[in-house]
Each structure stands twice: as structure tokens, then as C-alpha cells.
């Protein structure tokens with residue numbers, strides 16, 4: 655069976671179930687790289703130029719870890735998934751950067767996903783992708799339908815049950831008792847954690863932020879736990895039509911959770927990310943208008959676990975104090 659490699663980084667957290675359904679419907683197998691570890695981190699770091707953002711460096715590390723385990727590497731060139739809302743240039747250039755920096759990478763499947771060019775261009779890109787596996791047009795069409803269904807089910811699963819992508823993806827591979835996935839509705843504090851999925855769920859660089867907060871008795875809310883429509887509405891109301899494809903996950907989620915009266919907001923971004931710095935400022939400003947405690951964590955290769963923990967504890971103390979005062 656043909657094996658398609660999917661790096662566990664960047665858009666993996668958002669689209670993996672759809673991609674898996676698509677390739678499997680066409681008779682291919684998907685192979686995912688392991689969670690980030692030191693070897694992946696070091697390998698990615700060694701190939702990228704210093705200015706590259708940390709998530710992209712990690713992406714190269716994941717490609718390297720998969721290079722000898724698959725026949726193709728799937729790296730879509732994501733440009734736009736909405737009218738005039740763009741991915742950052744790193745996403746657009748990802749297939750070309752990978753080919754240049756990881757020469758041992760197997761042939762790259764790199765459909766261009768650009769909704770600004772219209773749906774027919776998208777269909778053409780996906781059909782051409784499917785042609786690598788089948789010449790049967792109806793089979794490819796069915797694979798696209800399966801992919802859409804899997805993606806919508808994944809998104810609904812997270813918003814209906816208030817679980818993270820990691821929990822939902824784990825569930826795809828497990829049959830045992832799923833009660834561990836139920837959200838805990840009893841903890842005292844609710845804190846929204848906003849940011850790119852590939853940062854807030856990347857435990858290696860954020861030092862297990864989400865599970866750490868949960869063990870500190872916090873009910874963690876992330877963008878995926880809200881309905882996409884609610885994020886889009888909140889985003890548009892606050893900032894107008896989005897310019898970046900991921901604005902709903904940051905500005906929209908920040909606004910949505912502020913309106914639902916969470917006890918605090920933590921935004922997480924990587925050092926040096928241009929798009930994030932503007933979006934985070936907007937959420938910070940709104941949090942101060944709502945008088946909601948706000949913490950921004952800017953992560954890089956050198957972020958220490960101890961330093962992060964100290965900041966979290968201090969922030970949670972402040973959130974608890976404020977809640978007592980306002981009670």
C-alpha cells in the first residue's frame with residue numbers, strides 16, 4: 655500500500671482527520687510523525703535559517719523523521735481558506751522550503767489551496783492530488799466527500815464535547831473507555847487559551863501548558879471548543895473581515911470567551927511572529943476593557959519550564975484574587 659507521510663505540525667492539528675479520510679478512501683495509508691521530541695527539535699533547528707519561526711523549524715524536523723517511512727510527503731501550499739483571508743507566507747512557501755532544506759524528503763504532494771481563486775481552482779487542485787492514487791473520477795469525488803464529512807465531524811466533536819484536538823485525535827485511535835475525554839465542569843476557574851493550534855497543542859515547546867493548567871484546577875477553554883460560527887461572528891464584529899486565515903482562532907476566540915465571561919485569558923505565540931503580535935494586542939486591549947486578567951506567553955527555543963510555571967502561578971493567583979473581589 656502507498657504510504658503518505660503527514661508531519662505532526664502546523665496544519666496537522668486542524669485538518670488531519672479530513673486528510674486521512676481522503677487518502678484512505680483512495681486506498682493509501684497515512685503515516686504521522688511522532689509527537690515532537692528532542693531529536694525532531696534538533697533536526698529541524700539544524701536545517702532552518704535562524705530567522706525561521708519555531709513552528710516551521712519543528713515542521714522540518716517532523717519531515718525528516720518521516721522521510722524514510724513513506725512514499726510521498728503531503729505538504730499542501732495553504733494560501734487562503736476564505737475570501738481575502740490569507741495564510742502567512744511561511745505556509746505558502748512550505749513545500750518549496752521543504753524541498754530545498756530536506757533533500758532526503760520523498761516526492762512532495764503539494765496542492766495549492768487558495769479559495770480566492772474560486773472553488774473550481776480548489777476542486778482542480780484536489781482532483782490532481784487524487785490522480786496520484788486513482789484515475790477514477792467518481793472515486794476521487796467520493797474521497798473528497800469523505801474528507802469533508804470527517805473534517806466536519808472532528809470540528810463538531812470538539813465544540814460539542816469541549817475537548818481539544820489532541821483528545822479528539824487520540825480518540826480516533828482508541829476504542830477503550832472514553833470517559834477520560836469528558837470535560838471537567840467542576841474546576842473553580844475558567845481560562846481561555848488562545849493561539850495557533852500548532853503552538854497551544856505543541857507540548858514540547860509550551861511545556862505541557864494545557865495539561866498543566868488542568869492539573870492546577872483550571873477549566874481550560876480553547877478556540878476549537880467553541881463553534882466555528884461563533885468565532886467567525888465575534889471576529890467580524892470586532893475587527894471586520896479577517897485578513898489572516900487564523901484570525902478567528904485568536905481575535906475571534908478572545909472576543910468570544912471574553913463575552914462569555916471567562917476568568918482569564920492566556921494568549922500563546924512564538925517569538926518573532928509578525929501576524930500574531932498585532933492580533934494579540936487587539937485581544938489584550940479588549941481584555942482590559944472587560945477588566946479580565948490577561949497573560950501573554952511568547953515562546954522560543956529557550957523558554958524555560960521553570961520560568962513559564964512561575965508566570966502561570968502568578969497569573970492564576972491574580973485571577974483568583976480578582977474573582978474573590980468581584981464575588
Ligand code: SF4
Pocket residue numbers: 707708709710742743744745850924926927928929930
Ligand atoms: S503565523 Fe507566525 S508562527 Fe505561524 S507560521 Fe507564520 S510566522 Fe510562524
